Amino acid sequence: xxxxxxxxxxxPTGLMLAGELRLGGANVVVVERLTKPTGQSRGLGFTARAMxxxxxxxxxxxFGQGETLEISPLGHFGxxxxxxxxxxxxxFGARGIPQNITETVLEEWATELxxxxxxxxxxxxxxxxxxxxxxxxxKVQTPNSVRKLRxxxxxxxxxxRSVVREAAGFDFPGTSATRAMFLADVTGCNLKPRFLGERxxxxxxxxxxxxxxxxxxxxxPDGTPARASGDTVSFEEVAAAWQSITGEDISxxxxxxxxxxxxxxxxxxxxxxxxxxxxxxxxxIHLPAGGQxxxxxxxxxxxxxxxxxxxxxxxxxEGLLDTYHGERHPVGARLLMNTRAQGMxxxxxxxxxxxxxxxxxxxxxxDVKRHLAGVVSGLDIRYEIGDAHPLVGRRxxxxxxxxxxxxxxxxxxxxPARGVFLDLTDDSSLRAAAAAWSERVDVFTASPKPVDGxxxxxxxxxxxxxxxxxxxxxxxxxxxxxxxxxNQWFGPASS
Numbered sequence: 001x002x003x004x005x006x007x008x009x010x011x012p013t014g015l016m017l018a019g020e021l022r023l024g025g026a027n028v029v030v031v032e033r034l035t036k037p038t039g040q041s042r043g044l045g046f047t048a049r050a051m052x053x054x055x056x057x058x059x060x061x062x063f064g065q066g067e068t069l070e071i072s073p074l075g076h077f078g079x080x081x082x083x084x085x086x087x088x089x090x091x092f093g094a095r096g097i098p099q100n101i102t103e104t105v106l107e108e109w110a111t112e113l114x115x116x117x118x119x120x121x122x123x124x125x126x127x128x129x130x131x132x133x134x135x136x137x138x139k140v141q142t143p144n145s146v147r148k149l150r151x152x153x154x155x156x157x158x159x160x161r162s163v164v165r166e167a168a169g170f171d172f173p174g175t176s177a178t179r180a181m182f183l184a185d186v187t188g189c190n191l192k193p194r195f196l197g198e199r200x201x202x203x204x205x206x207x208x209x210x211x212x213x214x215x216x217x218x219x220x221p222d223g224t225p226a227r228a229s230g231d232t233v234s235f236e237e238v239a240a241a242w243q244s245i246t247g248e249d250i251s252x253x254x255x256x257x258x259x260x261x262x263x264x265x266x267x268x269x270x271x272x273x274x275x276x277x278x279x280x281x282x283x284x285i286h287l288p289a290g291g292q293x294x295x296x297x298x299x300x301x302x303x304x305x306x307x308x309x310x311x312x313x314x315x316x317x318e319g320l321l322d323t324y325h326g327e328r329h330p331v332g333a334r335l336l337m338n339t340r341a342q343g344m345x346x347x348x349x350x351x352x353x354x355x356x357x358x359x360x361x362x363x364x365x366x367d368v369k370r371h372l373a374g375v376v377s378g379l380d381i382r383y384e385i386g387d388a389h390p391l392v393g394r395r396x397x398x399x400x401x402x403x404x405x406x407x408x409x410x411x412x413x414x415x416p417a418r419g420v421f422l423d424l425t426d427d428s429s430l431r432a433a434a435a436a437w438s439e440r441v442d443v444f445t446a447s448p449k450p451v452d453g454x455x456x457x458x459x460x461x462x463x464x465x466x467x468x469x470x471x472x473x474x475x476x477x478x479x480x481x482x483x484x485x486x487n488q489w490f491g492p493a494s495s
Contacts, residue, residue: 001151002029002149003027003149004027005021005312006030006031006136006138006153008031008123008156008158009159010034010117011280012297014157014158014279016053016106018117019057023305024306024310029115030115032118033123035120040099040100040259041101042259043099044096044210044216045093045095045096046097046102047292048379050093050294052395056411057415059105063101072093075373078356079196079345080356080359080360080363082372087377118142121142122140125139125167126167126168130273130275152311154168155278160281160285162278162282164278168276169273170268172268173266173267174336177262177264179263179347180227181221181261182238183218183259184235184238185257186217186250186254187213188213188253189215190213194207197346203222203244217242224241233258233259238258261288265340266284267283267329267333271283272321277308279304283332286336286339287339287340287343289339289343289346292339292376302470303328303469306417307321307324310490317488317489317491320491323385327385331378383471389474389475391458391461398411399451399456399457401444401448402448403446407449410466419440419441419442419468420441421465424458424462424463425463429479430463433483436493437490440490440491461475
C-alpha cells in the first residue's frame with residue numbers, strides 16, 4: 001500500500017475528510033487535477049452546522065473573529081427572508097467568507113496534520129477488484145508520467161461530475177438540468193444590492209457587493225435551455241441576460257470570472273461500493289439554494305472520517321463503515337427535496353405566483369419558521385441510532401462546562417476527534433463503566449454552567465457518550481445500555 005486512503009479532490013469536502021482521517025491516525029494522499037487553486041468562489045459562507053463542525057476542531061478562529069466573521073440571524077427559504085433565531089440557538093451561518101478562503105484554511109490545517117496533497121495529479125481509472133479485494137489500485141496522470149497508487153480505500157470528493165463515481169459504477173439517479181443560470185463576479189458596474197434575489201418579468205437576479213468595485217451576481221433568465229457540462233459562458237452573454245431581466249446595461253463593465261450552473265438534481269443510490277466511497281457533490285448535486293452544498297459536504301466528511309480511520313486501524317466494530325451511507329444518504333435526500341422546493345418557489349415563472357403568495361403567508365407562522373430553519377441549517381438532523389433519550393442521535397449541544405481542571409466546553413472536548421464520555425454528575429460508577437474503552441474514548445467529569453432562561457439541553461442526563469463527529473451515541477441516568485453503545489460505536493473493550 002502507498003497509503004491508507006486516497007482522496008480524489010482537494011476542495012473543502014476532500015480536505016476536511018483528509019484532516020479527519022489524520023486525526024484518526026490514518027495516512028492520506030489527496031490527488032488533485034488542478035496544479036493550484038482557481039481562486040474562484042461559488043460559495044460565500046457556510047451554514048450554522050458547518051460552523052459547529054469547524055469549531056469542534058478548533059478551526060473557527062482561522063476564519064476570523066468579531067466583525068470579520070459575520071454571523072447572520074437572517075436567512076431565507078425560496079427567497080423569502082425570515083429570522084432563523086426563532087429556533088433556539090439557531091442562525092443562518094457565516095456570510096462573506098469566499099470558498100477559496102475556506103479551502104485555504106482547510107488545506108493549511110490538513111497539511112499541518114501530515115496530509116500528502118499532490119496537485120497536478122489527475123485520476124484516470126480504477127483497477128479491477130476493488131469490491132472484494134483487500135485494497136484499491138488507481139492510475140493517475142502526474143506532471144511527468146502515468147503512475148499507479150494503491151490504498152486500502154478510495155474516496156471520491158471530486159465534485160458533481162465525479163470521475164471516481166463513474167469509474168466505480170455508482171448509480172446516480174435523479175432529474176436532468178432543465179435550465180441554465182449564470183454566476184459572475186462583475187467589476188465597474190456599481191449595482192444596487194439584491195441580497196435575496198428579485199423576481200422580475202423575465203427571470204430572477206441577485207446581486208451582492210464583494211469588494212470595492214466588485215459585485216457577485218446570479219442571473220436566472222426564464223426559458224434558457226440547459227447547457228452541456230463542458231460549455232463556456234462569456235461576460236457578454238451574462239450582461240445580455242441581466243439587461244433582459246432588469247433593463248440595466250452592465251456591458252460597460254467586466255468580470256473577474258463567469259460560470260453557469262443548473263437545476264440538475266441527483267443522488268448516488270449508495271455512498272459506498274466496497275472500498276470506494278463518495279462524499280459531497282460527488283454523492284449529491286442540487287440547485288445551490290441557501291448555501292447548503294459546501295456545508296453538507298463538510299458534514300459528510302466528518303461523519304465518514306472517524307469511521308474510515310477506525311476501519312483502517314482495525315478497531316472498527318462490524319458494520320461501522322456502513323453507517324456512513326445509512327446516516328448521510330437520508331440527509332442528502334432531504335437536501336435535494338428542500339432545494340427542489342426552493343427552486344419551484346424562487347425560479348418558477350408567472351405560473352408559480354400563487355405558490356409564492358401562499359408560501360409568503362405560511363412563513364409568517366413561527367412553527368413554519370422553526371421547521372424551515374432546521375431544514376436549511378441542518379440543525380434538525382437526528383440520526384436513527386436509538387431513541388432511549390432525546391439527545392441520542394443529535395449533536396451534543398454547545399455548552400460551557402466546569403470541571404476540576406477548570407472551564408471548558410462540549411466543543412473543546414471534541415478538538416482531538418476522539419470519542420468523549422462526559423460524566424455530568426461526578427459518578428465514579430459511570431466513569432468506571434467507560435474506563436475499559438479509554439484507548440478510544442476520553443473520559444471527563446464536568447458540570448454544565450447554569451443557563452440564563454430556557455431549558456438546559458443536557459438536563460436529565462447524568463452522562464453522555466459522544467462520537468468523534470459530535471453526535472450523541474448514548475445518554476442516561478445510569479450505566480444501563482452504556483456498554484452496548486460503546487461496543488456498537490467503538491468496538492470491544494481493551495483487555
